[in-house]
Amino acid sequence: MITEDSEFLKGVKEDDNSSFKAIYEKYSRDLFVYAYNIIKEKTVCEDIIQEVFISLWAKRKTTTITSLKPYLFQAVKFQIFNHFRNNKFSREDLTRLNIIDVSMNVSQKLEYSELDQIIRDHVAKLPKRCRHIFVLSRYHHKSNKEIADELEISVQAVKNQISKALAFLRNNLQLEEVAFISLILLQ
Incomplete structure (x- = not known):
């Protein structure tokens, strides 16, 4: 069974902007809420989500994604970590x-x-x-x-x-x- 996400990913690999936009529209809000629940800074979260989607587009030809939603959430986790790694934060x-x-x-x-x-x-x-x-x-x-x-x-x-x-x-x-x-x- 071919899923909607796999069709979107196929389209993105083929440089289809509408497939990319569909992925963005489907997941960007949930990814933002996820990041915001951790960071609590709107602009930082917006930057993180933007970076995740820029990376998705930039790596569309070379990255194999088998499950889109977990991939995107993992990418957000990585960006969140980078944000905290590059800024001082307490043990708490x-x-x-x-x-x-x-x-x-x-x-x-x-x-x-x-x-x-x-x-x-x-x-x-x-x-x-x-x-x-x-x-x-x-x-x-x-x-x-x-x-x-x-x-x-x-x-x-x-x-x-x-x-x-x-x-x-x-x-x-x-x-x-x-x-x-x-x-x-x-x-």
Whole structure:
């Protein structure tokens, strides 16, 4: 089955401006809201979203994207990290953001991989339904409404399960682990 996003991506690779515009119109607002929930500065967030779409267009011939929405959210995460890396921020900000540098050296990448595995191990300990909802939210970047519709439950039930998962993870991860996890605990 060919998805709308894959058709848009095909068009972008073929220099179709209308496909690019369709992707922008479909995702820019959600990406902006996501960035704004972290940074809280409108102009910075607008710049980040603009940079993500400029990069998407510039790399259209050389980048293979299998899933557009996760790709775009990951690109925003990277730009957010760059923003904070290039500006001074406190340990409290780091803990609140739960961010890592995706352009780190090999030893840091190994450390991140270990931390990521610790988090995934803790996520695996969540009750099945809670884990499923958390994974849809944090790893597949689905909105609470999308999850509720998909699982045929209320939005409030989704929120409750995500809160339960976050509380479990916060209570079971060491402070230094929490300080470096990659945006999955971000509310």
